[in-house]
Amino acid sequence: xxxxxxxxxxxxxxxxxxxxxxxxxxxxxxxxxxxxxxxxxxxxxxxxxxxxxxxxxxxxxxxxxxxxxxxxxxxxxxxxxxxxxxxxxxxxxxxxxxxxxxxxxxxxxxxxxxxxxxxxxxxxxxxxxxxxxxxxxxxxxxxxxxxxxxxxxxxxxxxxxxxxxxxxxxxxxxxxxxxxxxxxxxxxxxxxxxxxxxxxxxxxxxxxxxxxxxxxxxxxxxxxxxxxxxxxxxxxxxxxxxxxxxxxxxxxxxxxxxxxxxxxxxxxxxxxxxxxxxxxxxxxxxxxxxxxxxxxxxxxxxxxxxxxxxxxxxxxxxxxx
Numbered sequence: 214x215x216x217x218x219x220x221x222x223x224x225x226x227x228x229x230x231x232x233x234x235x236x237x238x239x240x241x242x243x244x245x246x247x248x249x250x251x252x253x254x255x256x257x258x259x260x261x262x263x264x265x266x267x268x269x270x271x272x273x274x275x276x277x278x279x280x281x282x283x284x285x286x287x288x289x290x291x292x293x294x295x296x297x298x299x300x301x302x303x304x305x306x307x308x309x310x311x312x313x314x315x316x317x318x319x320x321x322x323x324x325x326x327x328x329x330x331x332x333x334x335x336x337x338x339x340x341x342x343x344x345x346x347x348x349x350x351x352x353x354x355x356x357x358x359x360x361x362x363x364x365x366x367x368x369x370x371x372x373x374x375x376x377x378x379x380x381x382x383x384x385x386x387x388x389x390x391x392x393x394x395x396x397x398x399x400x401x402x403x404x405x406x407x408x409x410x411x412x413x414x415x416x417x418x419x420x421x422x423x424x425x426x427x428x429x430x431x432x433x434x435x436x437x438x439x440x441x442x443x444x445x446x447x448x449x450x451x452x453x454x455x456x457x458x459x460x461x462x463x464x465x466x467x468x469x470x471x472x473x474x475x476x477x478x479x480x481x482x483x484x485x486x487x488x489x490x491x492x493x494x495x496x497x498x499x500x501x502x503x504x505x506x507x508x509x510x511x512x513x514x515x516x517x518x519x520x521x522x523x524x525x526x527x528x529x530x531x532x533x534x
Contacts, residue, residue, distance in 0.1 A: 242353040243275065247352060263344070266313070287365045295368070299521055333443070339378055359528075359533070363391065365501055373393055377416055388424045392429065396442075408449040425491065428491070432500075463487060475517035491523065
């Protein structure tokens with residue numbers, strides 16, 4: 214149990230009586246002693262055998278509602294790789310958000326991990342994500358108005374799928390895919406794949422979804438302009454972002470902001486940034502953009518910015534109504 218001061222109680226009562234949204238939504242885990250040491254990781258397994266890893270910030274307070282980030286690795290990768298790549302457990306980028314890393318499944322006993330929505334993937338990762346959120350909220354004091362999702366490549370594509378899910382789009386406040394693979398499996402013939410005009414299936418439950426995506430012009434794994442790949446259609450990334458702007462009721466013409474010191478990098482901003490597509494630059498490949506060496510760039514394709522910094526700033530500026 215936890216106690217509220219008279220001032221806090223009065224504020225919440227006044228907020229409710231006026232019909233206003235409260236500044237945070239406390240989870241059932243508030244007031245409980247966590248099984249995780251603040252500043253450290255702990256591995257968990259769901260009742261269905263799915264694995265995930267939770268990191269608590271060093272300043273975690275079980276009486277204070279804390280925002281949470283879900284992070285998804287790329288295809289054929291794992292949790293440890295994503296921890297090293299996104300750096301969201303490093304104080305340079307994040308000191309106050311819980312981070313949960315989820316593990317994709319390998320199909321048919323192979324080591325080729327995939328996420329729901331990708332070709333030849335039959336796992337139910339929407340349910341997995343919901344189960345993880347339920348479990349974490351039962352143990353930790355998370356702010357349920359400030360849950361976010363990010364991921365790389367196929368994991369980024371799955372983040373796009375979360376944003377389009379009728380249930381989780383109303384549970385997750387903002388989304389930030391990096392080098393996302395936005396497969397449309399329904400189109401399984403190359404002759405039917407028109408990347409610039411293909412409609413992305415989406416059943417989002419709200420029309421004010423914040424989304425920031427990143428993609429490089431030298432990405433030859435998931436082409437910026439789309440392609441037919443692995444018997445599925447990949448949309449042109451700029452078209453994919455424009456469709457998000459339309460869903461959110463924003464002007465179709467973005468405001469472009471040049472990224473300093475980049476190779477033609479630009480941020481395409483819709484609706485004061487509610488939807489933003491960051492074109493990393495002509496020279497950035499299938500990477501998590503970073504100004505320092507990481508496992509994607511090998512120290513050879515350094516970006517003009519850190520995606521993790523932009524993602525954290527974006528997440529901090531959005532919450533569920």
